[in-house]
Amino acid sequence: MKKFLLVVVLATNISTLFGQVILTQETHGFIADQKNPMVLTSYVDPGVSGRNVVWDFSRLDVQNPFTGNIESYYTSKCCSKFSKGNVVLEEFGNYFVFESSPTSLEQVGYMSANGNTRFEYHKPFVKMRYPFTYADSYNGSYEGDYIVNDNTVGKISGTYRVESDGFGRLILPGGHSLDNVLRVKEVKTTKQEFSNTTALITDITYRWYVAQHRFPVLVLIRSEAKGENSEPVVSKRAAYNCNVMNTANQTYLNPATSVNLSVYPNPYHEKVKIEFTTTETCQVNLSIYDTSGKLVKEIENSTLEAGFKRYEFSAKAIGLNGGAYILKLKAGEFETTQKLVEL
Secondary structure (H helix, E strand, O other): OHHHHHHHHHHHHHHHHHHOOOEOHHHHOOOOOEEEEEEEEOOOOOOOOEEEEEEEOOOOOEEEEEEEEEEEOOOOOOHHHOOOOOEEEEEOOEEEEEEEOOOEEEEEEEEOOOOOEEEEEEEEEEEEEOOEOOOOEEEEEEEEEEEEOOEEEEEEEEEEEEEEEEEEEEEEHHHEEEEEEEEEEEEEEEEEEEOOEEEEEEEEEEEEEOOOOOOOOEEEEEEEEEEOOOOOEEEEEEEEOOOOEEOOOOEEOOOOOOEOOEEEOOOEOOOEEEEEEEOOOEEEEEEEEEOOOOEEEEEEEEEEOOEEEEEEEOOHHHOOOOEEEEEEEEEOOEEEEEEEEEO
């Protein structure tokens, strides 16, 4: 009897393990030349933590759409302002500079939309450690310079704790349901010292992830800022992604978006990975052209069933030189092009 119970428990644990989302650089890291379309919404209580939770956010007040852009550090507008980094997130004109590696995503800098204000971290803030899954956690501290108009005017420092505190089902506006969703909670404190004043900021951020989508599908942020002689000021922000595939039943939240394309790394040395997901059976053509428009490689040209697709391309492997190429993907009515750079 004891042996039978042990087998049942082991089988249950294995089943749970395979259902969990595991964040890695390859599946969820920041990759240059990616876009992250989101929709601003009202802020709501983030709900409870734990396993097998159902988070019902179907009544979120949907507001305006926006797009976050992942850029290569070497071609980004803010490249010359920082001493290190390899990928940049641009949101609302602001730039967040990161050092991305297979083991972590570390923020090394920030630049405001007008370029006047920068933070450059000597000790970076670890945005994510890889691999990362349910019940994982880490903490640490960061510090750097507060720079205005290229002059260091103060210091910035703080602490952070990141933990995956929930796993379950997420329901978004329109009643769309996502299964096997991982929630990550981030608590970040910041001390800004400049012009003989000190400001203290506490950010509590919740992000929900699914296995087949690189970016968070929902983000809730609560910030509290307090000056030395002022009352705390609280601000709240929230956004969700309407282009996410439901990994349980292979449907998309936004039927108008039929393909979620991911190309990484880019620029690349040996080979680039090309991933996308189609919502229905359709004719797919995936081809590579040189910059003059000449076809150099047809990777796929056939009717494919709905689901996740992955391909690789290397100019060197087919006897071509490194340089710039153009990827063209057509899947049904969806068509897009993207520049590739082989170093």
